[in-house]
Amino acid sequence: KAGVTQTPRYLIKTRGQQVTLSCSPISGHRSVSWYQQTPGQGLQFLFEYFSETQRNKGNFPGRFSGRQFSNSRSEMNVSTLELGDSALYLCASRRSGGFTDTQYFGPGTRLTVL
């Protein structure tokens, strides 16, 4: 069974640009969550999507947005990039519902903002 996949794996952008990252969850998983990981702040929750609806959102500015498609694939978008947005962006999927559902992470997209 294929794992969570993320594209692209590496990305270099300049300040002010926007970027779109893609995540394909494990087949049959309907929940997709996004996290930002930096050395200083660790892993921080961005948002979660389930059945094309955003169910929960972390404490990030409105420049960070996302969406989920009917096939459960998800994208996140960051507009007006800032240097501080340089990070590893991780996507994680789980089957659905219950809190005990294990969350599986993708390999991440390493974003560098110059």
Add this chain to the structure above:
Amino acid sequence: GQNIDQPTEMTATEGAIVQINCTYQTSGFNGLFWYQQHAGEAPTFLSYNVLDGLEEKGRFSSFLSRSKGYSYLLLKELQMKDSASYLCAVGPDSGAGSYQLTFGKGTKLSVIP
């Protein structure tokens, strides 16, 4: 809000036992997770505790005390491949099955020969 503390770094010898502690303060609690993350790789799930006590899974065990806001991950018979960051995470019940984990900053474990 959530606050999670774990040691930044630890070093242990191959074959030994190491305990990685995690303390948390949270306004809501639904369970505590441990993840392992090797450098440059994605976090992988290790364990989940919702009730007080010890959960054992092979060489790894995880303990939870809800009244004390405390957990630890115990790694036995350490191997070089156990060198990784270990992340403690807690999650509140956000309702409607929503799922938000708050992670600690991780403990970087180095296993030396």
